[in-house]
Amino acid sequence: MRTAWTTCPLCEATCGLELTVEGDRITAVRGDRQDSFSGGFLCPKGASLGALDADPDRLREPVVRRGTSFGPVSWDEAFALVDARLRAVIDAHGRDAVALYLGNPTVHSPAGGLYAGALRKALGSRNFFTAATVDQMPKHVACGLLYGGIFSIPVPDIDRTDFLLLLGADPFSSNGSLWTVPDAPGRLKALRRRGGAFVVVDPRRSRTAAAADQHLAIVPGTDVFLLLAMVNELFAASLVDLGELAPHVNGVAEVRELSAPFTPEAVAQRCGVDAGVIRALAHRLAAAPRAAVYGRIGTTAVEFGTVASWLVDVLNVLTGNLDRPGGAMFPLPAHAKRGTGTGKGFATGRWRSRVRGLPEVAGELPVVTLADEITTPGAGQVRALVTVAGNPALSVPNSGRLDAALSTLDFMVAVDPYLNETTRHADVILPPPPPSRRAHYDLAFLSFTVRNVAKYSPPAVPPGPGEVDEGEILLRLTGILAGQGPDADLDALVGLSGESELGRDERLLDARLRSGPYGLTLADLLDRPHGVDLGPLTSRVPEILRTPSGRIELCPEPIAADVPRVLAALHAPRDGLVLVGRRHLRSNNSWLHNVPALVKGKRLCTLLVHPDDAARLGLVDGGTARVTSRVGEVEATVEVSADMAAGVVSLPHGWGHDRPGTRLTTARAHPGVNVNLLTDDLAVDPLSGTAVLNGVHVRVTSSAVQ
Numbered sequence: 001m002r003t004a005w006t007t008c009p010l011c012e013a014t015c016g017l018e019l020t021v022e023g024d025r026i027t028a029v030r031g032d033r034q035d036s037f038s039g040g041f042l043c044p045k046g047a048s049l050g051a052l053d054a055d056p057d058r059l060r061e062p063v064v065r066r067g068t069s070f071g072p073v074s075w076d077e078a079f080a081l082v083d084a085r086l087r088a089v090i091d092a093h094g095r096d097a098v099a100l101y102l103g104n105p106t107v108h109s110p111a112g113g114l115y116a117g118a119l120r121k122a123l124g125s126r127n128f129f130t131a132a133t134v135d136q137m138p139k140h141v142a143c144g145l146l147y148g149g150i151f152s153i154p155v156p157d158i159d160r161t162d163f164l165l166l167l168g169a170d171p172f173s174s175n176g177s178l179w180t181v182p183d184a185p186g187r188l189k190a191l192r193r194r195g196g197a198f199v200v201v202d203p204r205r206s207r208t209a210a211a212a213d214q215h216l217a218i219v220p221g222t223d224v225f226l227l228l229a230m231v232n233e234l235f236a237a238s239l240v241d242l243g244e245l246a247p248h249v250n251g252v253a254e255v256r257e258l259s260a261p262f263t264p265e266a267v268a269q270r271c272g273v274d275a276g277v278i279r280a281l282a283h284r285l286a287a288a289p290r291a292a293v294y295g296r297i298g299t300t301a302v303e304f305g306t307v308a309s310w311l312v313d314v315l316n317v318l319t320g321n322l323d324r325p326g327g328a329m330f331p332l333p334a335h336a337k338r339g340t341g342t343g344k345g346f347a348t349g350r351w352r353s354r355v356r357g358l359p360e361v362a363g364e365l366p367v368v369t370l371a372d373e374i375t376t377p378g379a380g381q382v383r384a385l386v387t388v389a390g391n392p393a394l395s396v397p398n399s400g401r402l403d404a405a406l407s408t409l410d411f412m413v414a415v416d417p418y419l420n421e422t423t424r425h426a427d428v429i430l431p432p433p434p435p436s437r438r439a440h441y442d443l444a445f446l447s448f449t450v451r452n453v454a455k456y457s458p459p460a461v462p463p464g465p466g467e468v469d470e471g472e473i474l475l476r477l478t479g480i481l482a483g484q485g486p487d488a489d490l491d492a493l494v495g496l497s498g499e500s501e502l503g504r505d506e507r508l509l510d511a512r513l514r515s516g517p518y519g520l521t522l523a524d525l526l527d528r529p530h531g532v533d534l535g536p537l538t539s540r541v542p543e544i545l546r547t548p549s550g551r552i553e554l555c556p557e558p559i560a561a562d563v564p565r566v567l568a569a570l571h572a573p574r575d576g577l578v579l580v581g582r583r584h585l586r587s588n589n590s591w592l593h594n595v596p597a598l599v600k601g602k603r604l605c606t607l608l609v610h611p612d613d614a615a616r617l618g619l620v621d622g623g624t625a626r627v628t629s630r631v632g633e634v635e636a637t638v639e640v641s642a643d644m645a646a647g648v649v650s651l652p653h654g655w656g657h658d659r660p661g662t663r664l665t666t667a668r669a670h671p672g673v674n675v676n677l678l679t680d681d682l683a684v685d686p687l688s689g690t691a692v693l694n695g696v697h698v699r700v701t702s703s704a705v706q
């Protein structure tokens with residue numbers, strides 16, 4: 001029996017875990033109290049790391065399709081098959097005929113961070129998709145236009161702030177997103193204890209809202225109006241004060257002009273928030289010595305996702321809170337490249353999707369159109385698909401249509417530990433080892449931390465015989481797509497040569513750390529298994545900027561051009577029920593429902609309905625409702641709750657595990673329903689190509705009365 005330390009990769013909080021290991025089995029998981037960042041915090045998902053390892057359904061060797069079932073093969077046979085089949089598609093139809101979809105866990109593994117770029121480059125297809133376009137792409141676009149870099153996303157300096165305004169986020173359940181903040185609940189409570197305050201804007205009284213000083217139950221999809229009215233009020237009441245940022249900002253007067261029609265009175269009814277309340281909120285934000293505004297999924301996966309995401313930063317700039325301690329700050333991770341203060345800036349639309357003409361954004365196409373690209377004949381039609389760590393058959397809008405499209409592909413290969421709703425369509429599944437059997441350095445989320453920290457965790461349990469590291473899987477696919485076959489020189493594919501006592505991943509990480517701002521080495525981190533604290537966040541403007549002007553472009557032209565669409569929507573009639581999503585602490589998108597400890601107890605996949613709506617619609621708690629949208633219909637279990645705003649219903653995503661042909665014994669016994677059978681693939685935020693997952697018009701009836 002021994003103790004090993006690792007970093008939890010299951011959400012963005014990067015908590016340190018202390019594992020008890022017996023042989024190659026994890027027998028206990030605790031929060032690592034010595035962790036320099038998370039200090040022992042642990043949530044139910046992290047506690048399930050051992051169960052994830054032990055899950056008998058988790059694939060431990062590659063499998064290939066044989067008719068309607070799957071059988072095991074050796075790694076060499078699996079890669080030989082992938083090589084032959086992908087080459088056949090590329091030879092006959094060209095590279096655009098192969099699509100690549102990277103799902104969420106790609107950004108939680110070092111393999112994804114180190115090698116996904118090479119994979120995508122080797123593929124050389126326009127048909128590249130990721131989960132970002134059902135998630136945070138609006139924030140990338142807004143920050144790309146404001147600061148010149150899509151990863152230059154400021155985070156609330158929670159430990160030093162006096163006031164936080166959180167919109168469309170429930171960090172008590174999600175543990176924070178684009179905001180790496182282990183123990184967000186503890187830090188938010190500490191903020192209140194030291195005399196500060198936080199306000200939550202959410203159509204549902206979420207766990208975070210319940211703990212807040214104030215909760216505003218906004219109408220879904222209308223944060224954009226609320227934020228514009230706050231900007232309007234800051235100007236009207238002469239509260240705009242950029243402080244030390246002033247010499248670095250262009251476009252303030254233009255923002256004032258854009259916000260002019262959106263007075264608190266003009267938007268109040270549309271948002272369901274009183275004009276006086278909006279005004280008071282703007283004044284409170286301006287008056288706080290140090291404050292930050294933060295928006296997440298309820299402000300990104302919505303009709304005006306990019307404009308709303310931009311306004312979050314605009315408010316931080318106008319109140320002088322951007323880039324100052326206690327405000328919204330840019331972390332400086334140990335693997336970062338420092339900038340020079342100017343650059344090329346950011347633009348979208350370098351190419352367009354074949355069928356719907358949707359613009360490229362950050363090198364990818366919107367995943368809402370993947371089904372179109374598979375099902376529409378013609379030159380460039382997608383005939384083969386590579387998925388890595390994704391479950392688009394559940395996670396993408398109108399997923400019934402995508403699910404059907406996947407079954408028509410000539411060939412599909414999935415890098416995934418499960419035979420699930422998506423991978424059941426694959427011809428070959430290549431399973432990576434579980435998190436405990438791989439090293440971890442968080443290339444993605446160390447860029448969003450509320451303190452500058454660095455941590456490297458070697459594998460807690462050595463990889464078993466027959467296990468192939470995910471980095472090697474991705475590189476062997478890269479070799480295949482580069483035309484070098486499955487036995488290519490993998491080091492050469494990532495520009496490494498010569499001998500080293502370090503492994504490939506370690507060499508690449510070491511090089512990035514050495515050239516990083518703190519001059520660390522991998523050896524430094526190996527000496528510190530609980531991580532290194534590099535101090536509180538520090539100001540980074542202008543160094544972080546990559547705009548041609550070397551300034552923050554507060555009023556980028558593409559965003560200004562979308563504001564008339566916002567204005568038109570202000571006066572659009574609104575009626576009927578709208579659907580939004582939510583997350584639960586015991587769930588992680590679509591893929592932890594096979595862990596018994598996480599699905600036992602109270603049912604998680606329920607349709608939340610306000611008591612007045614329930615009474616009007618004849619719905620009862622525990623009964624069944626039929627929910628219908630433009631694209632589909634589901635029958636969901638009703639949970640009547642006064643936490644839900646009237647006129648709004650909520651269903652979480654990632655459920656619907658009743659599909660045939662999967663190997664998910666526990667999830668199948670707790671299937672829930674797939675909310676993305678209702679969300680609409682035609683509804684996108686045009687600037688970012690991101691799906692509108694919140695604010696979907698639905699009809700709800702009682703299943704009992706037909």
Ligand SMILES: Nc1nc2c(c(=O)[nH]1)N[C@H]1C(S)=C(S)[C@@H](COP(=O)(O)OP(=O)(O)OC[C@H]3O[C@@H](n4cnc5c(=O)[nH]c(N)nc54)[C@H](O)[C@@H]3O)O[C@H]1N2
Nearest residue numbers: 168169170174177220221296297298583585587588589694
């Ligand atoms: N436990 C758990 N943690 C997770 C995940 C998980 O599945 N489970 N997923 C991870 C991922 S991939 C992500 S992207 C993050 C997301 O992190 P968060 O954005 O914090 O996620 P949610 O908990 O869904 O919170 C979104 C909130 O927005 C509200 N909302 C919906 N529509 C609107 C709207 O129009 N306006 C406003 N103001 N609010 C609205 C919802 O009611 C909900 O409370 O969480 C990550 N962490």
Ligand SMILES: Nc1nc2c(c(=O)[nH]1)N[C@H]1C(S)=C(S)[C@@H](COP(=O)(O)OP(=O)(O)OC[C@H]3O[C@@H](n4cnc5c(=O)[nH]c(N)nc54)[C@H](O)[C@@H]3O)O[C@H]1N2
Nearest residue numbers: 103104105131135389390391392395415581589590591653
């Ligand atoms: N209606 C609605 N839909 C949503 C959302 C919403 O709020 N509402 N949220 C959206 C968001 S924010 C996101 S991020 C997406 C997520 O959507 P996706 O990224 O498509 O799907 P996940 O559910 O995260 O599934 C992850 C897959 O990766 C596999 N996996 C787990 N660990 C690993 C690993 O280490 N390596 C590999 N190769 N595979 C692994 C799992 O088995 C699973 O198949 O869903 C989106 N869909």
Ligand code: SF4
Nearest residue numbers: 008011014015043046
């Ligand atoms: S909060 Fe996130 S990182 Fe921390 S233990 Fe839970 S799932 Fe893991």
Ligand SMILES: [Mo]
Nearest residue numbers: 104131135136
């Ligand atoms: Mo996400």
